[in-house]
Amino acid sequence: MASGIQRESSSPVRVVAAILVRADGHFLLACRPPGKPYPGYWEFPGGKIEANESGRDALARELHEELGITVIHATPWLTREFHYPHAAVNIQFYRVTQWLNEPTAREKQQLTWQSIKNITVSPLLPANQPILRSLALPSxxxxxxxxxxxxxxxxxxxxxxxxxxxxxxxxxxxxxxxxxxxxxxxxxxxxxxxxxxxxxxxxxxxxxxxxxxxxxxxxxxxxxxxxxxxxxxxxxxxxxxxxxxxxxxxxxxxxxxxxxxxxxxxxxxxxxxxxxxxxxxxxxxxxxxxxxxxxxxxxxxxxxxxxxxxxxxxxxxxxx
Known part of the structure; x- marks a missing residue:
């Protein structure tokens, strides 16, 4: 919810997620490796926002740590809350359209480029599933x-x-x-x-x-x-x-x-x-x-x- 719109007080875990979009419209998904919650589930890359860290700074840090890329251009998009059995999360989604280096798996995760018209991997992490519908909307x-x-x-x-x-x-x-x-x-x-x-x-x-x-x-x-x-x-x-x-x-x-x-x-x-x-x-x-x-x-x-x-x-x- 927008800061002036949210009407409930809660303290969810703050998370940032990246929609890396290539020129051909394909976007990147990563598969969570063994040892993490929901292993084998596909998600948009990202991670927790640390104390005193902005969403943009967290985005840049997480994408460098996970994928070895340097973000050149990113814009804020949606913010959604989701309640998992173990935690509530507040996810700030960013659209990333320019970066340096080819994304590579630095944390033993699998990577795949997907098209909104032909998703070939599953299951998708529950918090990320609704984002696919929004991704289908044009600009x-x-x-x-x-x-x-x-x-x-x-x-x-x-x-x-x-x-x-x-x-x-x-x-x-x-x-x-x-x-x-x-x-x-x-x-x-x-x-x-x-x-x-x-x-x-x-x-x-x-x-x-x-x-x-x-x-x-x-x-x-x-x-x-x-x-x-x-x-x-x-x-x-x-x-x-x-x-x-x-x-x-x-x-x-x-x-x-x-x-x-x-x-x-x-x-x-x-x-x-x-x-x-x-x-x-x-x-x-x-x-x-x-x-x-x-x-x-x-x-x-x-x-x-x-x-x-x-x-x-x-x-x-x-x-x-």
Missing amino acids: VYVISNASETGEVQSLEMIDSALQSDVKLLQVREKNMPSARLADFAMKILEKARHYQASVLINENIAMAQTLGADGVHLTSAQLLKAATRPAVNWCGASCHNEEELYQAASLGVDFVTLSPLYPTRSHPAMPTLGWQRFSTLIRNYPLPVYALGGMSMIDLDSAQEQGAQGVAFMRTLLHI
Whole structure:
């Protein structure tokens, strides 16, 4: 949970874990050797954070000790708590995308590079299992905007985005009549399936289920009223503050958007977060977060440096 969101006091063991990601998208898993708890289980490399040590320092130390690598670039990602029979752990996950030296097993562990679409090893350490689902999410989340561009141009823009390897789309058309919305969404679904991309429908759970969409994106009002997670494959939610972030984590949605970072045409009077507030809200948060509001591809690196999954946008779709 984010530092301002956590509502229970506990003293779990603080741990850091690394998602080492190669340019081809494969990530590194290590098998725990005999003599350690859960021998034979696969995990993301890492270890305990020592007293007076930051997460980044622990990450660098552990990866050098275990794998013989020097971290060049790492960004914070998720923080999750897990209760094993012998201990509770608080795991800070980092995405590591640049390092020196080829990882080698320095502690008698086995190593393997895996693809999220084809995991060939098991069992995975229980605390790491939920991370695989989050790893399947892309760094860009595109939202439709036919109310401003018109349906024809919106579909052309979405087709162009899919050709540019966008893999996650949201159909969000607040003012479109239901029948037209269903037809518009089906056209997007047909395009997306050709590119193996996922499509979520904003707010309308029944339509998402009827059309066979990949999921639903809850409004913040829906989120606060929800008692259970909708029965869909992927569930996102719109958040703007600490209360909504807490509810999203409690409900168990797959990811959230947090907005607005900057002023937008659709919400011109809404107070903006800015990167400092955004970073504070998602620090130690358990779910992937997309930065939304005045975002474009040039903001992706900044968003991930603050701990975000990536960026979400609609009006800058032409500039992908």
